[in-house]
Amino acid sequence: MIERFRQLARREQIVLGGGAALAVVIIAWSFVWSPLQTAVSDLRESVGERSRLLVDLRRAAGLSSTTVSGAPEDDAQWLFSLVDATARPMGLASAVVNTTPVSGSDSVRVAIENASFTLLVDWLIGLDREHGVRVGDVNLYPASGQPGLVRGQIVLTPS
Numbered sequence: 001m002i003e004r005f006r007q008l009a010r011r012e013q014i015v016l017g018g019g020a021a022l023a024v025v026i027i028a029w030s031f032v033w034s035p036l037q038t039a040v041s042d043l044r045e046s047v048g049e050r051s052r053l054l055v056d057l058r059r060a061a062g063l064s065s066t067t068v069s070g071a072p073e074d075d076a077q078w079l080f081s082l083v084d085a086t087a088r089p090m091g092l093a094s095a096v097v098n099t100t101p102v103s104g105s106d107s108v109r110v111a112i113e114n115a116s117f118t119l120l121v122d123w124l125i126g127l128d129r130e131h132g133v134r135v136g137d138v139n140l141y142p143a144s145g146q147p148g149l150v151r152g153q154i155v156l157t158p159s
Helices: 002-007 010-064 075-087 119-129
Strands: 096-101 108-116 132-140 148-159
Touching: 002 010, 010 119, 075 096, 075 108, 075 119, 075 148, 108 119, 119 132
Parallel strands: none
Antiparallel strands: 096 108, 108 148, 132 148
16 A cells, blocks of 8 residues: 555645545544533533532521421421431432431431432422421532432431
């Protein structure tokens, strides 16, 4: 093949070399640069969305709601039931691993494993808005495995 190239006229070699270089540039752009730019754009969108959710989570953690009505005298027991009843419809039943009372208070500590961050934030905001449950300490870490999943502990306190 190289011998055939050398037999071509100088002008044909230049045209063929320029065409090959142009083909390499087009292929690199189509299969490398363009997909990378699309992925970067998608990741920036995802980071922006997660940042907004984090702001909402922090806002929910700092809000105090007075919408609790009819809460039983044993707030910890009420919170146990509420966690169970509200986590299921949100699709977090399998993610809520353990709910334990916090000693010396009416709060409960909820252990989370492999929970969707988005669903978890929606659930916490719903607890605050609909039931007046304040979010106390939040310790979340990325779960190994799939992106968007978290593990950790959340302290919930009745208002």
